[in-house]
């Protein structure tokens with residue numbers, strides 16, 4: 001894709017777009033929620049569908065001119081159903097947060113009760129953080145991971161479910177490196193007569209490929225985003241059984257949103273089509289193998305991984321045991337200068353602030369898209385460790401930057 005036309009009409013923006021392309025080409029994206037979509041997905045996302053107003057659903061629109069919007073949305077829905085095996089899919093949410101919002105709107109009244117994982121233990125803002133709409137509109141109680149093991153404390157969840165009597169329990173997390181036992185959480189939800197929302201935003205691709213157990217057909221609602229491990233461009237998605245289909249559709253539109261972003265839905269359709277190709281399963285398996293290789297090499301260097309390892313696409317490093325005077329932000333900033341982009345992250349039992357926490361989170365979806373295998377990820381772990389160990393040493397950072405330049409030349413991305 002070129003920016004020739006923007007360059008003619010708006011050079012300042014063309015500069016930004018080209019700089020961002022260079023940044024992505026020349027650095028390693030290890031933010032666990034990021035990935036690189038194909039040029040086909042980007043082309044679909046930049047299509048004329050951005051001009052179309054398609055309030056409603058295929059065959060039932062409020063405005064004329066939706067013949068082709070109908071076609072693309074129906075293809076996105078059909079492909080999603082095939083990928084995740086869901087009875088009903090809504091592909092209109094603009095994001096994972098809005099997918100969650102739609103589920104709450106479908107079955108909760110303001111003031112109803114949500115039981116979800118604490119943000120500092122790996123949860124998500126939209127699961128009920130006080131600064132988020134979910135925390136403002138609903139009564140929220142939170143469960144945690146076991147401080148010793150780093151795994152979800154399912155017994156604590158049971159106890160809280162018993163005493164809090166939630167209307168909905170949220171499973172699925174943003175910074176949790178282990179498989180989620182959706183069946184167990186569903187049993188808890190049934191015991192207290194609560195709905196169960198499984199937010200698989202991070203693991204949509206792993207679930208689609210059968211690399212992580214699926215909550216579809218178990219939880220009442222499955223929500224997610226489409227730009228992380230699934231590589232289908234920015235957006236959200238909600239799945240449910242037929243019983244809740246109308247409630248979900250009304251909650252997305254007109255409940256939470258107006259017109260759908262049809263250009264993004266075209267991107268989703270293309271990305272879902274790519275994920276139906278058998279090569280996607282290979283990609284998803286390699287993403288997990290790469291995270292395991294990254295994590296075990298970091299451990300060999302003496303770093304402490306929350307939960308002792310990973311089952312999925314990310315590792316969460318608690319810096320306190322090995323580097324008590326180094327914060328996640330120190331490491332995030334030094335690594336960015338070295339060409340590795342990841343994020344500082346809270347860790348269970350966090351004592352620092354969320355802005356400058358004690359951990360870092362690193363994911364392998366984007367590296368795997370670039371073609372990295374386990375050996376490459378072990379080398380990246382070595383480079384990360386060099387910087388963790390000396391975040392103020394600009395010579396070390398420059399050496400790592402040189403090696404990242406070699407790696408980004410070897411594992412190319414966009415032309």
Ligand code: DSN
Pocket residue numbers: 032033096124174175201
């Ligand atoms: N903020 C995203 C993440 O990084 O996990 C989720 O929405």
